[in-house]
Amino acid sequence: MEKVKVDFEACKGCGLCVMACPKKLMQIGSKSNNKGYFVVECSDQNACISCTSCARMCPDSALEVSK
Amino acid sequence: MEKVKVDFEACKGCGLCVMACPKKLMQIGSKSNNKGYFVVECSDQNACISCTSCARMCPDSALEVSK
Amino acid sequence: MESRIVISGFGGQGVLTIGKYIVYGGMNAQKEVSWMPSYGPEMRGGTASCSVVVSDRQVGSPIVTMADAVVVMNKPSLSKYLPKVKKGGTILINSSLIDTKADRQDINVVYVPANDLAVECGSARSANIVMFGAFVKKVGVITYENAISVLNDSFAKKPAVLETILKCFERGYNLD
Amino acid sequence: MESRIVISGFGGQGVLTIGKYIVYGGMNAQKEVSWMPSYGPEMRGGTASCSVVVSDRQVGSPIVTMADAVVVMNKPSLSKYLPKVKKGGTILINSSLIDTKADRQDINVVYVPANDLAVECGSARSANIVMFGAFVKKVGVITYENAISVLNDSFAKKPAVLETILKCFERGYNLD
Amino acid sequence: MQTVYKKSEMLTSNPTHYCPGCTHGIAHKLIAESVVELGLMDNVIGVAPVGCAVFAYNYFNCDMQEAAHGRAPAVASAIKRVHKDVAVFSYQGDGDLASIGMAEIVHAATRGENITVVFINNAIYGMTGGQMAPTTLEGQKATTCIYGRQPRSEEGDVVNGNPVRVAELLATLDGPAYIERVMLTDPANVMKAKRAIKKAFEYQMAKKGFTFIEVMSSCPTNWYTSPIDALNIVKTQMIKKYPLGVFKDIGREAK
Amino acid sequence: MQTVYKKSEMLTSNPTHYCPGCTHGIAHKLIAESVVELGLMDNVIGVAPVGCAVFAYNYFNCDMQEAAHGRAPAVASAIKRVHKDVAVFSYQGDGDLASIGMAEIVHAATRGENITVVFINNAIYGMTGGQMAPTTLEGQKATTCIYGRQPRSEEGDVVNGNPVRVAELLATLDGPAYIERVMLTDPANVMKAKRAIKKAFEYQMAKKGFTFIEVMSSCPTNWYTSPIDALNIVKTQMIKKYPLGVFKDIGREAK
Amino acid sequence: MSKKILMKGNEAIAEGAIRGGCRYFFGYPITPQNEIPEYMSWRIREVGGDYIQAESELAAINMVYGAAGAGARTLTSSSSPGLSLKQEGISYICMAELPCVLVNMTRSGPGLGGIQPSQGDYFQTVKGGGHGDYKMLTYAPSTVQEAVDILYDAFDKSEKYRVPVFILGDGLLGQIMEPVSFKPMKEMPNPNTKDYATTGKHHGKERRIVNSLYIEPEICEPKNLELQKKYKLLEEKETLCEEYLCDDAEIIITGFGTVGRIIRTAVDDLRARGIKVGMIRPITIFPFPGEVYKKYANKQSVKLFLDVELNAGQMIEDVKLNVAGKKPVEFLGRLGGYVVSPEEIIEKVMEVIK
């Protein structure tokens, strides 16, 4: 299962989570949502340590983290 | 001649000059002006040391001091 | 019947209070009344006055332009309000502070040395009460008994001064 | 003759610029013109559009409610403006970003894969120029020469990019 | 698996209109989370400003009043007087709070109103398109100082004037109980900011006085930078002029 | 015999409407004398406030503008921009400057406008009849706090709030060049106050920035005291809350 | 009704509001209405309410917005320049449809003007001093007793229609002392019973949003149309007007507020001389009692209207809009703080009937 869930329509592709992730797991993807933003994705769900850094930085509450 | 000249109509009888005079020469008189104020007077022009304290305190520029 | 009155003097001379006494008296007598102050820009000093109306009908304008009676407590008030006394009306002049005479023949002029009389009665600050006494006698509007009861009510909480106040009133009422 | 045009897309897609090019062209051709933007509350993102009028007479309302031609650069714009094309009018649709079809039979529908073509021409950000080219070909309003001269003027200070720009324009102009 | 972080229930499901990477969104979350953690969800009223956060009433999942430009502290003060035991917060930008609303913030503060003010300092007028704010840095460009803010000319005449430090200014007053300046540049600072906001609400509920959190924020759009560069600017340039820290804490003083 | 003190020629012959013993009159004189001594008589514009000094334009013998309540700093700023080499001063009471005009004074100060503001702090609204001012002392009675100013209740709810110290508040800004608080209680302090005002004008003419003199004043009428007792209250009570001194002096800092 | 007591207009109005359930007051000193905040500062706490001396009129009106939005019965008062400062806030309150009561004891203008009575703010009050299309239920009382009675019911009306109630007085009404009596105390309804009010208790349920922003025309226009509908309703239901001796009148003198009481004296005195005059005195100036004017404009016996105001001619436009050219409308105005006297009105009437 996904540790980091991305709300596809909420993400604005700003990249703050990318910067925040200590494991450098987040990256801007190649798919854009209805608003035209390229949405972020987690490159390796298994490597995620569920530290919530990405989610805490997200201005749009687009990330949900589980462990 | 008068060292301390009082502008009879300008004085409002507030007594600030009375308080200020180091020689305690100023006193509220018994005559009132057109506005109804009892005007200050200098009790002893000779004793005046022309220190200007009275005049500097007067809010209504009613005093002129000479020496 | 409508009495239109102006009372004027320095701020601090108690002119607004005279007006209120008349109004209270009017209320006691079941009349319609109004009281309207007028101040200058000065907080202290300067001239204060009030317009008082005591009437049998609802009071229209509370601002008295032409007065049945005028009370003046200081000099600037005399020159200002003398022309505003109606023909046949009355002016009461505080002759303690006003040394000029009223040069009108068509009105009643009453000189009241209010400050001097007040000092005589032992209350330098009650010249206005003396004037009120003179007013009730010379102008009327309210009766003697009514006026006494107004004073009694007003000083109900200060019985200590009431006696002097009544003395001042009587002195004005029994002017001559 | 009056042409009333709407151009709409995301903020940042250069839709306001397409409108300006058309207006400059109109001015070159001695026409009366107006350009009127419309923004949402968003500073970035959100939908931006502009109304353009090119006319032989003084422009009355610069706000285009029913359009002779519409250019839509993103999906929300298509649903919003498709009903606003006059019968017999034209809609240009950026098919790179809009996957739905326009279901109206009474107008001309032109699909322009503007982003794809722009990328092809080496300037991903010039989809609007491709669209401008397609517009000049399919709708007219201004002539080819006029459009070229507008672009030349607009990029006079950036000769480096002019070539790519013209390439994009041509690609749109020679769509099919 | 267990969810360790998700969207606060004090936030509605409405998508925000904020630009990508704008820290307004982060600040919203911190308020929401603080309110939830303090159990104030059913005991809180918010006041939205005029500025990019003008639609904040769409995002906070509680009763909200939208105030006129700059007047949120007056609105919040009055609400508090009516509902003395309800948590009341206002949320304001720098144009709103430090320019047009300067009198209202100073007076709510000096009165010592038991409210919490969250002040978003992004050194620019966001909503209206990037004009100079009272907090715009020296040298910073804005649409009303296109050559960069210049306080005065060489001759000594005023050109654009100097920026104002609101936390320091309010700290001279007796009414505030707690004043802190924080930033949102990274997860650690975000956590710190949240602790500050939470503490402010705690003080408010204890009726200690006026509480004020200045949040150093970014406006990538009107700074013409990427969201990440914008955070770097906060970290490297803004906090030189606006140092982080606690400017007043009557709790601490009391000890 | 030689005249050693007489009425300044920067004052008109109009009698003032101020109450007996009101220190407004003294403050007027100090400004007038400073302007004369600096040779600025033909190079000065004053701005009058709304308050007891609303008629100041009748008393200062120079070009004057009467400003709307609280807005004198905005008016003075604009005048200065038009006449950059003319001395411009505003004269304001505490209601005018510290209450309704708080935004304007803070912003003229932070911009660093080359103007001189003389702030008459008498802890009361004089002209309108003795209502509470932002500077009214704790415990002091006023017509809108007839039991004495009480900042907050025992339960911690705000009642009348706390007084504000304007000199200290403005001193947190970069724009001011010189800020001093003085009082007018005796000839020595009057002389000191005059030196401060004069220095403020000197700084202004040297384009050093915003200059501000807070003058602790009295309002015998609305304090219900004699003029002399009023000055004693200033000396014994007011300066406890509003200590005298220099709060900013960039001349001194530079040394 | 209690026994009549002598009271200054301002204080009586304040007490009238308290009796009407007012529990929150926000204000800033300005002559000639200072006795209202002064009285409120101690009185409102006696009845369990709260008071803020706001830092300015701007703050005061926005505090009204806050407290009214929070469900409280809220009053503010000021005088002309202060009202100008409140215009933005008033416009907000009208769009947000918050109930509250506002008082203007008008003084002479423009600018700092003077502190004497004036009616120069009629236009500001009823046409819209603030931006956008809005109206307030506006009363212009002519005596202290009338003012007190209006205040007593003002909060009920305001909450019924969700419009501010505005009291347009003047320095005369504020400063006069007249005998007045008061009705029994009403309590303020609990804010929780108000379905628009923010109380902090609606997380996740139907949140209350107090707002005046409607960025999309699709929403902003219907919202405006709703307001207009409400104003129409006010016209139908709340128009109030005094007609005095109009039945057989040939000349109708008209004026609002305190001028009405002066006109009344003039009418009595003119009638005593056998001149057939009457008075129309709008008690509400919005809604304006246009129908009353129309009625008399259509009446054969009426020869002309004389409008009397303490301004350069403001209500006269509303009078003319309704008289609609059917009869001449003359004007008598005093400016700058002068109060028109019955004698001047009589003189003017004598002049126009010549």
Added chain:
Amino acid sequence: MSKKILMKGNEAIAEGAIRGGCRYFFGYPITPQNEIPEYMSWRIREVGGDYIQAESELAAINMVYGAAGAGARTLTSSSSPGLSLKQEGISYICMAELPCVLVNMTRSGPGLGGIQPSQGDYFQTVKGGGHGDYKMLTYAPSTVQEAVDILYDAFDKSEKYRVPVFILGDGLLGQIMEPVSFKPMKEMPNPNTKDYATTGKHHGKERRIVNSLYIEPEICEPKNLELQKKYKLLEEKETLCEEYLCDDAEIIITGFGTVGRIIRTAVDDLRARGIKVGMIRPITIFPFPGEVYKKYANKQSVKLFLDVELNAGQMIEDVKLNVAGKKPVEFLGRLGGYVVSPEEIIEKVMEVIK
């Protein structure tokens, strides 16, 4: 006249003011007029003037008071809520008789409303949003070129009469881009040549006092009467109005500002259908061109008037005051930011002629 260039209304207006000699600008950002302060912030310093981004609209209008009093040519601009905040200052400026130019790019109200075009501030502008009796010379331009030309002469007129000149625009006028041409630069007259201006040089001579306080009615009333006289003079000299195809018109459509250009299209289109319509478009809304309406109201051929506004009906009162019941006056209004279209006007005309 220089070559036409394409410019946004707001920027063109700013440049028009500069060409007219404006050298001081004080303003505060608000949509939809931000391009005016933005343009001014750099442009005015190029021509030797100065600019302050004021802390608020309140500060801005009081800066105008200061700079105008100091003899400078001064401009400020804002939009609806900002104008509400400026009402006190405007009233001061009018009483102090200071020349200056004020712009309102109206947006939809009331309250925070929306940012789309509206004409909801007509009443505020011409009836008196501030306190007291005052008027401003008020223009309502319909195109960018007309606005620019008005701005070019606005300072001269303002100084001639010592009244503020007010430009009542709307979001449409501010945001539209149209071709426009400019006249040559005028310089600002030296403040020392203005006999009302504070310059600091008049100690002991005839001091200049800029003031709006007249505490005694004996002075305040004559002062007010002087203002009224000046407003009469403006009515005589400065009334401007466009009449379009009115000569044989049976229906007269009327509207101000940008609505005028939309009416023109409708008139042309209706004429093309053979319907006899014309347009009256007041260019000055104070003074209001009442005589023009009277002329057509008295004309046999005219059947009715149709007033079109982007509000709930404001100018219609001035129209009706002049039509004075002689002809029906119909109304078509859009609210909340919608701009009326020629088609709607045509439809309305077809409806009323039925």
